[in-house]
Amino acid sequence: MTDSTHSAQPGPLWVNAEITYRCPLHCVFCYNPLNYASTFDKELSTEEWVRVLREARELGAVQLGLSGGEPLLRDDLEEIIAEASKMGYYTNLLTSGIGLTEKRIAAFKANGLDQIQLSFQDSSKELNDFLSSTKTFDLKLKVAKLIKQYDYPMVLNVVLHRLNIDHIEQILQMAERMQADHVELANSQYYAWAFKNREYLMPSREQLERAEIICNQFRERLGNKMKLYFVVPDYYSDRPKACMNGWGSVFLNIAPDGLALPCHEARMLPELAFPNVRDHDVRSIWFDSHAFNAYRGNSWMPEPCRSCDEKEKDFGGCRCQAFMLTGDAANTDPVCSKSPHHTLITDQVALAQGSRAADDQVRPLIIFRDDKNSRQFMQ
Amino acid sequence: MSIVHPQPLRLARQYKLKWETTQNAYVLLYPEGLIKLTGSAGEILKRIDGKSSAPDIINALEASYPGVDLKQDVIDFLEHAHNKGWITRD
Numbered sequence A: 001m002t003d004s005t006h007s008a009q010p011g012p013l014w015v016n017a018e019i020t021y022r023c024p025l026h027c028v029f030c031y032n033p034l035n036y037a038s039t040f041d042k043e044l045s046t047e048e049w050v051r052v053l054r055e056a057r058e059l060g061a062v063q064l065g066l067s068g069g070e071p072l073l074r075d076d077l078e079e080i081i082a083e084a085s086k087m088g089y090y091t092n093l094l095t096s097g098i099g100l101t102e103k104r105i106a107a108f109k110a111n112g113l114d115q116i117q118l119s120f121q122d123s124s125k126e127l128n129d130f131l132s133s134t135k136t137f138d139l140k141l142k143v144a145k146l147i148k149q150y151d152y153p154m155v156l157n158v159v160l161h162r163l164n165i166d167h168i169e170q171i172l173q174m175a176e177r178m179q180a181d182h183v184e185l186a187n188s189q190y191y192a193w194a195f196k197n198r199e200y201l202m203p204s205r206e207q208l209e210r211a212e213i214i215c216n217q218f219r220e221r222l223g224n225k226m227k228l229y230f231v232v233p234d235y236y237s238d239r240p241k242a243c244m245n246g247w248g249s250v251f252l253n254i255a256p257d258g259l260a261l262p263c264h265e266a267r268m269l270p271e272l273a274f275p276n277v278r279d280h281d282v283r284s285i286w287f288d289s290h291a292f293n294a295y296r297g298n299s300w301m302p303e304p305c306r307s308c309d310e311k312e313k314d315f316g317g318c319r320c321q322a323f324m325l326t327g328d329a330a331n332t333d334p335v336c337s338k339s340p341h342h343t344l345i346t347d348q349v350a351l352a353q354g355s356r357a358a359d360d361q362v363r364p365l366i367i368f369r370d371d372k373n374s375r376q377f378m379q
Numbered sequence B: 001m002s003i004v005h006p007q008p009l010r011l012a013r014q015y016k017l018k019w020e021t022t023q024n025a026y027v028l029l030y031p032e033g034l035i036k037l038t039g040s041a042g043e044i045l046k047r048i049d050g051k052s053s054a055p056d057i058i059n060a061l062e063a064s065y066p067g068v069d070l071k072q073d074v075i076d077f078l079e080h081a082h083n084k085g086w087i088t089r090d
């Protein structure tokens, strides 16, 4: 294809393959769409995944995330990894660890898997198991050992929020004991299930400040031996995140049912008919589909972004957040203090400073991600 | 701690450098993302092989680009890469 209109926009660099939304865990902050159960009977086949990955690779994609749900629930994961790594992808498995046996990790290694990111919910067995609504803590510890044994860098991921952020010191000690190379301590972002549980998950400013101080102490002591990333919720900022580095700029998410999305959460946007890889090839999806062009660049921007000199820096923030909070995906992300809707954020932050309800009062109110709840959201 | 030191430099374990023909650039990959490198950043990083030290890399680059004074730029970039945790010296 020699369409010259494509020359300005490069192909995707990073593909996130959500190969299944099935998951043995029920995390309270899960970022899968509320109606994820609607994809269960429509998952792409092995051959379809391989074709899609090849098409994206031909456009220049190089980073591949294999995620979910729990990707280990697909028993063709070994095959997908082998094919992807033959194509020259840098392959990264994002997993809760549940189902990662020695046999499987050995096969992943032999098939060329480059990296494994293991998620924990907390440093304590009790809270980990509560937050994921499973008994998985000990299993995860075993998996952490396997990851080391197979000579993978140890990349640990712990989502922080009001209920676990005060354990940050114990979480970091656990990471240190596991000899983690890279630790992501990102606060929960308020989408999907985490949005439903937002008021129970948002930490107070005091909690955040304390956590940051402790993180810095570990950083000083361990330096680059254990790289530590601490991400505060964007609600605490007055500028939005540069979401996905711009819509349709580098990132391509493929959902289990083949829906192609510019970010994990975009399925929620009602006005965009997202293309499916079953009907279109990746090239036409990326370059020609209405959905991928809708918020590309900055000509779609309304005020205050349109005349703002920071628009190349943050691209006006997150479309999904704008939609969830203001009802219009084209609005400025309300996290921005220039947004006329910014009080939607500051009010919520003010609420989070209130006195903390006791854990046993909060816990029954939380909505867990599970198939039963998801089926209710499908209606 | 200056980066200019006889000890060899290597990429941190969770980083990987790849030449990508379609992108016509070196890409630095890490767990939560990737960076498409500019030409000079790629030229420097590709010389980090676990055997060469910063002075070795400067010498090699000066040999490839005779007459260009690039020492300070290389040092600045290596320091930046070190601060970012892309490269280590151990």
Ligand code: SF4
Pocket (backbone or CB within 6 Å): A023, A024, A025, A026, A027, A029, A030, A031, A032, A068, A069, A070, A096, A369
């Ligand atoms: S966040 Fe938890 S429940 Fe959601 S996909 Fe990941 S492991 Fe499963």
Ligand code: SF4
Pocket (backbone or CB within 6 Å): A239, A240, A304, A305, A306, A308, A309, A310, A311, A312, A314, A315, A316, A317, A332, A333, A336, A337, A338, A339
């Ligand atoms: S007005 Fe728009 S472009 Fe300017 S800083 Fe806010 S979100 Fe970014």
